[in-house]
Amino acid sequence: MASASDTITPAEGVVRAPRERLWYPYLLIAPSMLMLVVVSLVPFLYTIYLSFHAAKFGRVTDFIGFDNYAVLLTDPRFWNSIGVAATFVLIAVPVEFMLGLAGALVLNQNVRGRSILVPLLFMPTMMAPIVVGLLWKIMLAGSWGFFSYNVLERFNLLEGTSVFASPEFALYALIFVDIWQWTPFMMLAFFAGLQALPMGPYRAAAVDGANPLQMFFHITLPMMTPLLAVIGLLRFIDAFKVFDTIYILTGGGPGISTETPSILANKMTFEFWNIGEASALAVLVWLAFFAFCNVFYQVAKKRLNAF
Amino acid sequence: MAEAQSRPEGSRALLWTSVTVVYAAIMLFPIFWMASMMVKPNDAMFARPTQFLFMPTLEHFSYVIEHGFHWYLLTSFLLCTVSTALVVIIGTPAAYAFARFEMRAKDDLFLFILASRMAPPVCLVIPFYLIFAKVGLLDTFLGLTLAYMTFNLSFYIWVLRSFCRDLPVQLEEAAALEGWSKPQIFRRVVFPLLRNGIVATAVLCFIFAWNEFLFAFMLGGRAVQTLPVSIPKLITSQGVRWGEMAVVGMTALLPVLAVVFVLQRHIVRGLTLGAVKG
Numbered sequence: 001m002a003s004a005s006d007t008i009t010p011a012e013g014v015v016r017a018p019r020e021r022l023w024y025p026y027l028l029i030a031p032s033m034l035m036l037v038v039v040s041l042v043p044f045l046y047t048i049y050l051s052f053h054a055a056k057f058g059r060v061t062d063f064i065g066f067d068n069y070a071v072l073l074t075d076p077r078f079w080n081s082i083g084v085a086a087t088f089v090l091i092a093v094p095v096e097f098m099l100g101l102a103g104a105l106v107l108n109q110n111v112r113g114r115s116i117l118v119p120l121l122f123m124p125t126m127m128a129p130i131v132v133g134l135l136w137k138i139m140l141a142g143s144w145g146f147f148s149y150n151v152l153e154r155f156n157l158l159e160g161t162s163v164f165a166s167p168e169f170a171l172y173a174l175i176f177v178d179i180w181q182w183t184p185f186m187m188l189a190f191f192a193g194l195q196a197l198p199m200g201p202y203r204a205a206a207v208d209g210a211n212p213l214q215m216f217f218h219i220t221l222p223m224m225t226p227l228l229a230v231i232g233l234l235r236f237i238d239a240f241k242v243f244d245t246i247y248i249l250t251g252g253g254p255g256i257s258t259e260t261p262s263i264l265a266n267k268m269t270f271e272f273w274n275i276g277e278a279s280a281l282a283v284l285v286w287l288a289f290f291a292f293c294n295v296f297y298q299v300a301k302k303r304l305n306a307f
Numbered sequence: 308m309a310e311a312q313s314r315p316e317g318s319r320a321l322l323w324t325s326v327t328v329v330y331a332a333i334m335l336f337p338i339f340w341m342a343s344m345m346v347k348p349n350d351a352m353f354a355r356p357t358q359f360l361f362m363p364t365l366e367h368f369s370y371v372i373e374h375g376f377h378w379y380l381l382t383s384f385l386l387c388t389v390s391t392a393l394v395v396i397i398g399t400p401a402a403y404a405f406a407r408f409e410m411r412a413k414d415d416l417f418l419f420i421l422a423s424r425m426a427p428p429v430c431l432v433i434p435f436y437l438i439f440a441k442v443g444l445l446d447t448f449l450g451l452t453l454a455y456m457t458f459n460l461s462f463y464i465w466v467l468r469s470f471c472r473d474l475p476v477q478l479e480e481a482a483a484l485e486g487w488s489k490p491q492i493f494r495r496v497v498f499p500l501l502r503n504g505i506v507a508t509a510v511l512c513f514i515f516a517w518n519e520f521l522f523a524f525m526l527g528g529r530a531v532q533t534l535p536v537s538i539p540k541l542i543t544s545q546g547v548r549w550g551e552m553a554v555v556g557m558t559a560l561l562p563v564l565a566v567v568f569v570l571q572r573h574i575v576r577g578l579t580l581g582a583v584k585g
Contacts (some may be wrong), residue, residue, distance in 0.1 A: 024489055025408035032401035032464060032505045033416065039456045040423040043434035050434070051461040103330070109323040119567035120331050122574055123338065126563045128518035130535045133557045138344065138549065146340055180334065185578060192575045192583050230582050241427045244520045248539060262429040269433050270525065284431035293425040297418060300582045 044286065050279035057273045068280040078281065080256055081264040087171060088260065089239045092178045097232055099179070100186025105216075107187065108194045118188060125185040133248035136177045140164065164250050167257045174258055177245055182238075186231060193227040194220070226303035233299060237292045261285055338560070344553035352549060367550035376537055376555060383533040383559075386448065387516040390455040398463040403497060404422035405464065406471030407479075424580070428521045431457055435526055446530045454522040459512045462580070466511070469581030470504030472496075507573035514566055517559070534559050534565050 051068050054061045072078050083148040086216065090149070111117065124132065139147040142162035201219045210218070243262045252259035253268065259267075261281060265298045268278035344352060345368070351361035373376075404410070405417060435454055436445070444450030474497065482492045523533040538555055541548040567574065575583055 025404040025410050028400035028404035028408075029410075029416070031397040032460060035397060035456055035460055036420065036423050039453055040426065040431075040461070041419075043431050044426075046434040046438065047430065050437070106323055106326055106330075110320045111327050112320060112324045113328075115571070117327055117331055119571055121334060122456055122567045123335060123563070125578070126514060126518075126574070128520065128535050128559050128563075128569055130518075130520045130538055131559050134538055134556045137342055139337050141549075144355060144357075146337075146357055149355055149357055152449055176571070180337075181340065184334070189575050189579055189583050196584070227583060231579060234579060234582070237425060241429075243427075244535075247520075262427060265433070266427050266521075266525075269436070275433065275437070278433055282433055285427055287431050289425050289427060290422055293422050294418065296425075297421055298413055304582055 006129060007186070047279045047282050047286070050275060051283045052111075053276060054274040055279070057275075060275075063278075068276040069284075072277050072280045072284075075277075077096060077256060077259070078261075078263065079261050081261045084171060084256075085240055085260040088175055088178070088242070091172075092175045093232065093236050095175075095179050096183045096186050096235060097228075099183045101190055101228070103183065103187035104190035104194055107191045118191075121184045122188060123184075124181045127181075129181070129242075130248055131245035132177065133245040136173075136245075137164075137249060138152050140173060166252055167254045170250050170254060171258045174246055174249060175247065178239065178242060181245070182235060186235065189231045190224070190228070193224055197223055226299075229302045230296070230304050233292075233296045237289065237296060238287075240292075241289050336418065341553045342557055344550055345557055347550060349550065367548075367554050370548070370551050371554045376534075376558075377501075379532050379534050379537045380558060381533060382537075383517060386451055386455075386531070386533060387513050389448075390452045390459060390516050391509050391513045392437060392455065393452065394459050394463045394512050395505060398460050399467065399505060400465045400493070402467035403471050403493065403501075407476070408470045420461045420464055421580075423457055428458070432521055432525050435522070438527055444526075446527050448531055451523060451527050451531055451533075454526055455516050455519065458514055458519075462515065462577075463508055463512055466508045466577055466581045467501075467504055469576070469584070470501060470508070472585075473504075474500050507570055508577065510566055510570060511574070511577040514563060517562060 050060065052063060052065060054064050054067075107114070107118075117201060127135075140152075140163050141148060142165065142226050143149065145162065148158065148162065152163065160171075164170050197220065201223075202215060205215050240260075241262060242260065243266070246258060246260060246263055247266075250258045252263040262285075265278050265281045265285070268274045268281065336411050346363035346365065347361055348364045348366070351358045361532070405413070410416070431454070435450075439445040439450050444453070478496050478500075479492050487495070518535065519533075520535045523531075523536045524539075527533065527538055535554060538552055538559075541552045569578075
């Protein structure tokens with residue numbers, strides 16, 4: 001028995017059984033793939049179809065080529081939404097990244113009681129985004145909100161109204177909420193990475209008399225780079241999708257000052273019933289996501305040896 | 308010597324621990340505040356300056372019960388359970404197959420799964436709405452279950468595959484040499500080893516479904532109404548019912564609180580789609 005199993009080369013990590021091998025894995029994935037074709041590929045193809053047709057108020061009529069795209073791309077509201085999303089992502093993600101890294105380094109300093117602290121810190125990330133929105137609606141409510149009254153009014157930043165009603169500050173308030181919600185995720189993912197680093201290089205550096213700052217820049221950071229890139233990329237992709245918190249906090253307003261492509265597409269569909277143009281927007285957003293998602297996959301696979 | 312070194316070490320740990328505790332307390336304060344609003348009478352709630360002490364009341368709870376919010380809780384629970392169960396049943400074999408077998412165009416199929424996970428829900432809700440309206444799935448239990456497959460099935464396959472790859476392949480090879488059939492190997496060797504991974508991933512799926520808002524709001528909303536969807540409905544024409552919102556919000560939070568403690572290490576792995584092993 002033992003000698004028989006020795007002849008198998010485990011290096012390839014594949015269970016060998018020549019005859020069944022051909023169809024068995026396809027049988028295993030068939031139900032899932034069928035399901036994903038129905039709920040993911042079909043809707044995508046249908047959206048492409050809609051984007052080339054005149055479709056208003058739920059009635060799909062003539063084929064109109066790229067007209068929906070032309071209308072969309074000349075719509076200042078579309079470009080506004082891109083700008084809003086870019087501002088949102090380009091401020092929120094780097095701040096979450098830096099705070100998360102700092103937090104992870106603190107957590108790594110032999111903090112006691114991690115088994116209680118870590119789960120608690122995870123709360124904002126794991127909560128329903130709609131509840132996160134509700135929480136900050138309460139904290140930042142006009143005049144009586146805890147944060148509005150005790151912080152913003154005290155420093156004369158705001159008087160009597162909610163920050164979400166202010167065209168200049170509403171977007172920054174949403175960014176603040178996103179940072180509150182997602183910094184813990186960055187922090188705990190980076191912390192998991194730090195915990196997995198080997199001790200060897202640090203011992204060698206200590207023998208050579210390196211100080212903690214040198215160790216951070218010459219050992220920790222280089223070893224953490226792939227992980228930082230993958231997590232940053234993932235958060236970057238997700239930040240573009242934020243819908244629930246914006247929907248409950250500002251609904252894209254005041255005016256269109258916090259209207260991201262997600263909010264705009266939703267309004268186009270369910271408020272203006274302008275389905276053709278909304279589909280064109282959805283297709284563009286979708287294509288952008290495919291590109292991002294491909295980059296994420298390649299980076300995670302090659303640099304991090306994940307997947 | 309050893310003692311002299313351990314003392315500053317101990318005080319440094321204490322310093323960083325207190326920093327973390329203070330940080331956590333500040334970050335979690337809004338949650339405590341919302342929890343206190345569950346039993347805060349309205350006049351105390353809107354008081355300026357902020358009123359910290361008040362006579363607790365149960366009026367918000369009774370309003371929530373009178374207006375049938377426990378049915379939304381039940382709907383949420385059933386919907387999440389059923390859709391998660393379906394994901395586990397059809398997703399587990401797929402995850403195993405992707406981890407262990409050679410297939411044609413495997414990378415492309417796998418990328419397709421990732422793309423389903425990453426797709427913005429707002430893009431999906433448009434075709435779903437129109438298709439569901441045509442085939443009569445709008446505002447039905449089945450419709451929402453299907454919609455939840457887009458993000459949860461793809462998520463489940465992707466993450467469980469990373470758990471599968473952690474299992475030693477030698478056990479399966481040994482079983483194959485014993486002449487066990489492949490379904491036997493899966494049932495008697497792989498499944499027991501994979502059980503923890505399956506539970507952890509399934510619980511995360513449950514939470515994602517539990518937290519989901521957009522699909523439930525646009526594709527459901529009347530006959531099938533989940534807990535998150537019921538929250539904006541408390542913004543009524545007579546004003547916003549803050550206390551009631553706090554009650555519903557905290558109810559929605561309870562399973563999450565349980566899960567963060569139970570799953571701990573697996574959450575990072577789940578949220579990074581298996582890229583980081585927590």
